[in-house]
Amino acid sequence: MPTTTSPDPAKARRRLVDALTAEGALTEGSPWHEAFAAVPREVFVPRFTLSGPDGRRTVEPGDAGYLDAVYTDTTLTIRHDDAGTPTSSSSQPSLMARMLEAFTVPDNARILEIGTGTGYNTALLCHLLGAAQVTTIDVDPELTATARLRLADIGQHPAVVTGDGTQGHPAGAPYDGILATCGVDRLPVAWPRQVRPGGIVVTNIGNGVACLTVDRDGTAEGRFLPGDAMFMRARPEPDHTAPVAAQFTGLIMNETGTRREMDLPVSAHEIVHTLAHEIWMLHHDVLSMSFGTDPTDPAAVVHGLVHPSTGSWARITPQAGDRVTVEHDGARDLWGERLDLAVQWADARRPEPGAYTLTVEPCGTHTLRRTGAHPVSWTL
Structure with a gap:
């Protein structure tokens, strides 16, 4: 009788890490490189949907290609609103890696993650910083409850909070950094107010990822990372349905x-x-x-x-x-x-987001600047 061999998650993870390293999303030997190789993504996405030419299909353990899909550099959607718009997912690993590599916080930093989602990104943060240093918040109580259980399954017990992440989590402030895994149209004024001077905020704004440093007066200023990026938008409440x-x-x-x-x-x-x-x-x-x-x-x-x-x-x-x-x-x-x-x-020769900087004043005024041969600025 022929024998079959079950797919090896560790090998699948290693293949993904090698691919992310080859394309420059991860740096060989960096702490995040090791974190991606160690944290099991499959624990956090036992069931998800993928979109393709034939529409949307659901994938779960036991399906052919399940583990390959989990460890492919793609977004795995876990929830849609009533209009069919995706509202929660495990984000594309290369984008997660780029953001985490840019999230340069010191050892023993206390950080706030906005947008718990599946909990996979939370697990990566816990692996590097220690769960006691991580607070994560999401507006959806079902997501936070599930993420808390799955994090516990791998021995991680960060503070998992249900609430409006656009308001931050003042009870745990000040933080050394805030990392948002959801998109915002404007940087919420609450975020830099809850970050220590010299700390950073990394988030998707527009179609780029902004990496901003908070000054002593509360101004947040910095650049956008190279390359386009778009996360699912932050929601004011769990059942919010955005216009389409x-x-x-x-x-x-x-x-x-x-x-x-x-x-x-x-x-x-x-x-x-x-x-x-x-x-x-x-x-x-x-x-x-x-x-x-x-x-x-x-x-x-x-x-x-x-x-x-x-x-x-x-x-x-x-x-x-x-x-x-x-x-x-x-x-x-x-x-x-x-x-x-x-x-x-x-x-201006179609510059990508990396050609732009952003300054957010304590009152909330945003100034977007395009640098290079065709400089210009806009007050938002």
């Missing part, structure tokens, strides 16, 4: 407004679905969409922008050549704003 572009298809396709035609210096698709960091920062609350009869034909695709809180919208319809028809309405000229920013970004 699909809700506004009827508005974009059927409403009438002010109409104009223009030639574009860059494609409409690039402007609507831009990677420009300044647009992600300034248009953080603007939804983008595209739909048409032939997605492979740019002339057959209609694009839309909508700002849900004001009802402002824009419909962009490609014409012959580089010409488009734009119809829009509302308090904001979304297309005019987006076009100006996109053209500036293209003229």
Whole structure:
């Protein structure tokens, strides 16, 4: 009778660590390198979903390829809201590694993690710093309860708190650093107030990861890491359902407004679905969409922008050549704003987030700066 061999999680972890090291997400010999090799991701994601060409599928132990999926450099989603938007996951390991490598806190540092999620990132922090030094918070009581149990399964017992992470956790302050595994549109003023002078805050803002140092006066200032990054957004409450572009298809396709035609210096698709960091920062609350009869034909695709809180919208319809028809309405000229920013970004040779710095004053004012050959700043 032939024998079968069960997959070896340790070997799978090692393959992932080797891949993360080869691509530069982990540094050979760093403490985080050892942590990723030691902490079992499978404990924290016994069941998850993956999205592919055929839609969303659920993966769990016993399924073919389960362990390979766990130790692939991909996001493993564990929860969706009522609109089908992912709300919690085990983030892409390479992105986690980049953030943790940038989270330069001293030995015996006391840290606050915002966004417990599955608990896997918490386990990595505990492995390096010691569980007694780690506090983690999440708005969802089911997530915190499950994470607490799974952390205990591997012998880690950090402080796991249920609450609104955008308010930090003042009862445990001050911290030497705050690491957020959720995305925010603006740095919450509570975070730097709960960090010691010289401590750091690492979080996803816009489509980049900001690494900010807190000064004695409470100002947080620093750079964005190289490369694009997008985490699931922080939620004000467990059952919060964020607006999605699909809700506004009827508005974009059927409403009438002010109409104009223009030639574009860059494609409409690039402007609507831009990677420009300044647009992600300034248009953080603007939804983008595209739909048409032939997605492979740019002339057959209609694009839309909508700002849900004001009802402002824009419909962009490609014409012959580089010409488009734009119809829009509302308090904001979304297309005019987006076009100006996109053209500036293209003229600056499409810099990635690592070309930007951010200063957040104690009152909450944000100043975004683009460095290099085309410097510019925006007050948010």
